[in-house]
Amino acid sequence: xxxADSIAYRPPGIVKRSPLYYGWVNMSVAALAMVGTLPGxxxxxxxxxxxxxxxxxxSRVGYAQINLWATLIGSLFCLGFGRLLDRYGSRxxxxxxVGLLGLVVIAMxxxxxxxxxxxxxxxxxxxxxxxxxxxxxxxxxxxxRKRLNKAMALYSAIVSVGFMTAFPLVGWVxxxxxxxxxxxxxxxxxxxxxxxLVLLFARRNPESCGAKSEQEALDPDVENSxxxxxxxxxxxxxxxxxxxxxxxxxxxxxxGLFNESILAERGFEAxxxxxxxxVTAITSLAGNFLGxxxxxxxxxxxxxxxxxxxxxxxxxxxxxLSLEWHVMVWATFMGLVGGFxxxxxxxxxxxxxxxxxxxxxxxxAQMMTVLASALGPLLLAQCVVIAGTYAPVFYALSVVVAIxxxxxxxxxxxxVREG
Numbered sequence: 001x002x003x004a005d006s007i008a009y010r011p012p013g014i015v016k017r018s019p020l021y022y023g024w025v026n027m028s029v030a031a032l033a034m035v036g037t038l039p040g041x042x043x044x045x046x047x048x049x050x051x052x053x054x055x056x057x058x059s060r061v062g063y064a065q066i067n068l069w070a071t072l073i074g075s076l077f078c079l080g081f082g083r084l085l086d087r088y089g090s091r092x093x094x095x096x097x098v099g100l101l102g103l104v105v106i107a108m109x110x111x112x113x114x115x116x117x118x119x120x121x122x123x124x125x126x127x128x129x130x131x132x133x134x135x136x137x138x139x140x141x142x143x144x145r146k147r148l149n150k151a152m153a154l155y156s157a158i159v160s161v162g163f164m165t166a167f168p169l170v171g172w173v174x175x176x177x178x179x180x181x182x183x184x185x186x187x188x189x190x191x192x193x194x195x196x197l198v199l200l201f202a203r204r205n206p207e208s209c210g211a212k213s214e215q216e217a218l219d220p221d222v223e224n225s226x227x228x229x230x231x232x233x234x235x236x237x238x239x240x241x242x243x244x245x246x247x248x249x250x251x252x253x254x255x256g257l258f259n260e261s262i263l264a265e266r267g268f269e270a271x272x273x274x275x276x277x278x279v280t281a282i283t284s285l286a287g288n289f290l291g292x293x294x295x296x297x298x299x300x301x302x303x304x305x306x307x308x309x310x311x312x313x314x315x316x317x318x319x320x321l322s323l324e325w326h327v328m329v330w331a332t333f334m335g336l337v338g339g340f341x342x343x344x345x346x347x348x349x350x351x352x353x354x355x356x357x358x359x360x361x362x363x364x365a366q367m368m369t370v371l372a373s374a375l376g377p378l379l380l381a382q383c384v385v386i387a388g389t390y391a392p393v394f395y396a397l398s399v400v401v402a403i404x405x406x407x408x409x410x411x412x413x414x415x416v417r418e419g
Contacts, residue, residue, distance in 0.1 A: 226354015287339015
C-alpha cells in the first residue's frame with residue numbers, strides 16, 4: 001500500500017517504542033482535533049452570538065441567514081474531504097485542516113462587516129464542523145474494530161471533557177475581554193499547538209507505519225473489507241441513523257445558537273444559561289459511557305431510539321421551564337441525549353460498514369447532519385418573528401423526533417461484508 005502517511009516523516013520508532021497499543025495515542029489526538037472544531041460549531045458560535053450581534057449591528061434573523069448559507073456551503077466540504085481521506089489518510093489531511101482552520105479563526109476575529117463575517121463563518125463551518133470532524137472520526141475508525149466501542153466511548157469522553165473545559169473558558173474570555181480576543185486566542189492555539197501535535201503523533205492506520213493491526217485476526221484483508229459507498233446508501237439503517245442524527249443536530253444547533261435568548265424568554269438570566277451549558281457537558285460525558293455500555297449489551301439502534309425518546313421529552317418540556325431546577329433537569333436530558341447520539345454516531349459507521357470507503361460514507365452522513373444544523377437556527381429565528389415565541393417549533397420538531405425514535409427501534413442492522 002502506498003499513501004501519503006506511509007512515506008511522510010515520522011519520529012523514528014515512535015510507534016514501535018510506544019508502551020501501549022498506538023491506536024490509543026491516535027484516538028487521543030483525534031479527540032483533541034474534534035475539540036478543535038469548536039469555532040466551526042454552532043455551540044461555539046453561540047458563545048459569541050450576542051456580543052457579535054451588538055458589535056457588528058446584525059439582526060438575529062440576518063445572523064441566522066448567514067449561519068444557514070455558511071453551513072450549506074460548509075457542508076460541501078464533507079464529500080470532497082471524504083475522498084481525500086480515503087486516498088491520503090487522516091494524518092496528512094488533518095494537519096492541513098487544523099492549521100487552515102486556525103488561520104481562518106484568526107481572520108474572523110478581525111471581521112468588521114457582513115461579507116467578511118459570512119466568508120469566515122463559511123470557512124470555519126467547512127474546515128471545522130465538516131472536514132475536520134470527518135477526519136477525526138476516520139482516524140479512530142481506521143485503527144479499531146474489535147475494541148471499537150471501547151475506543152469510541154473513551155474518545156467521546158475526551159471530547160466531552162474537552163468541550164466541557166473549553167465552553168466556560170471561552171465564555172469567560174468573551175465576557176472579560178470580548179469575542180475578538182477569544183476567537184484570536186483559539187485560532188493561534190489551533191495553528192501553533194494542535195496542528196504540530198497532529199503532525200507528530202497521528203498515523204493513518206496500523207499498516208501505514210508497520211504496527212500490527214488488531215483487525216487482522218477478524219479480517220486479513222482489512223483495507224478492502226466492508227461496504228462500498230453505494231452499497232451503504234442502499235441499506236435502510238444508513239438513512240435512519242443519518243436522519244436521526246440530523247434531527248438532533250438541527251435541534252441542538254438552533255438551541256445552541258439562541259440558547260441565551262430561549263432561556264431569556266422563559267425569564268432566566270445569562271448566568272443560568274452558562275450553568276446549563278456546564279450541566280449539559282457533564283451529563284453528556286455520562287451519556288457517552290452509559291450509551292457505550294448499553295450499546296455493548298444491546299445494539300446501536302436501541303441506543304439511538306432511546307436518545308430520540310429522551311429528546312422528545314426535552315422538546316415538549318422546554319416551553320414550560322419556569323424554575324432554575326427545571327432548567328438543570330432539562331439540561332441533564334439534553335446532555336444524555338447528546339452523549340448517546342455522539343457515541344453511536346462516532347462508532348456506527350466503521351463498525352457497520354468497515355474501512356473500505358469509510359471516508360465517503362462518514363462524509364455523506366456528516367453532510368446530512370451539517371445541512372440540518374444549518375436549518376435549525378433559521379427555523380427558530382423565523383418562528384420567533386412569526387409567532388413571537390419559540391414554543392411552536394419545539395412542538396413540531398417533537399413529532400419528527402418521535403418518528404425517528406420508532407424507526408431506529410425497528411430498523412435492522414446489516415451484516416458484516418467481506419472484501
